[in-house]
Amino acid sequence: MFNKAQLERFFVGSVMLAFVSLVLSIVGIKPQLFQNIQYLLLFISSVTVLLIGIQARSIIFFSNRLQRQIVGWLISALFSVAIWAFAQKGVQLIFPALKSYKKAWNTLEPFAIFATISFVLFAIILLIVGARDSKLDRPGYIERFLVYNLSSKIAALPMMFTAIGVFVIATLWTVYHSFTNSRMLPKSEFIGLAQYERLWNSDRWYMSIENLAIYGICSLIFSLFIGFMLAALLDQKT
Known part of the structure; x- marks a missing residue:
């Protein structure tokens, strides 16, 4: 049986892997492989939260010492739901002004779905973690990750996304593109090692x-x- 620290680390790791798979599916690197794997990873994260809750055996909201953080994540989830709603045709029929930004809403829709599920999971796991007595239990991995220095972590997100996009994703895309016919439009075709054979000759x-x-x-x-x-x-x- 996994202990508390292992489950908390596994939860954070699975959420981060789900986000990476979401980004890879959007940028077009093997979309058939990464199209739905993020939801499988989020389901695994949900099971991990359930196991942590079973071990804790207590969930408290009104007297929870992390109540402010829990409410913050729930409000963030509501904003994500609103962004998802703006991408729906029914809402766009009610508010015609949204149609002019249809492409932007469609691009943000998968991120909004992922963010909603993740933020709700964060709120639930903080309900469990916040019920612990801080005088008896040391702050765990979840509390250090989602509570301590959260503002500085959020401020560092743009630079982190830039580094990932410029170095990691761009490098992976370049490697993948080297195995295609080097045509971006209308559609690239996977040709394997044919490009390298031409270069080696x-x-x-x-x-x-x-x-x-x-x-x-x-x-x-x-x-x-x-x-x-x-x-x-x-x-x-x-």
Whole structure:
């Protein structure tokens, strides 16, 4: 049987994996694989919350020491539901002004569904964690993740998304695109190693590798030379 700390870490990990799979499905990297796997991971997260609740055997709201955080996550879930509602045709018929932003609402819809489920799960698990006596139990992984320094973590989210988008997702997309026919529009076609076979049969491929190796070695030597010179100058001043 898993202990409390393991279940809490597993919950956070499964939610983060679900978010990664959602992003991959939206950017188009193997959409048939990542299309619905985030909901499976969120279901696993729900089961984890249930197991944590069974171990805790108590859920308190009115006297919960994390009541403010719980209400905050529930309000965030309501905002996510509102964004999801704006993408629905029935709501757009009632409010015609929403139709002019139809593409934006459709893009945000999967994020809104994911955020609603995640925020509700966060609120439920804080109901369980907040019922513990802080004098008897040390703050667990969930409390450190969702309560402590939350504002600074939220402020760091744009930079984190930028780093993930620019470095991780862009790198994965470049690797995947190298196995296609290199046509973005109207549709790229997966051709396997045909591009690499064409490159390997060209002399320019080997010339590029040779030039890259020469540049790398020369830049390394130049950087080391500058570093040693600066170190020598600083040593003379001291």
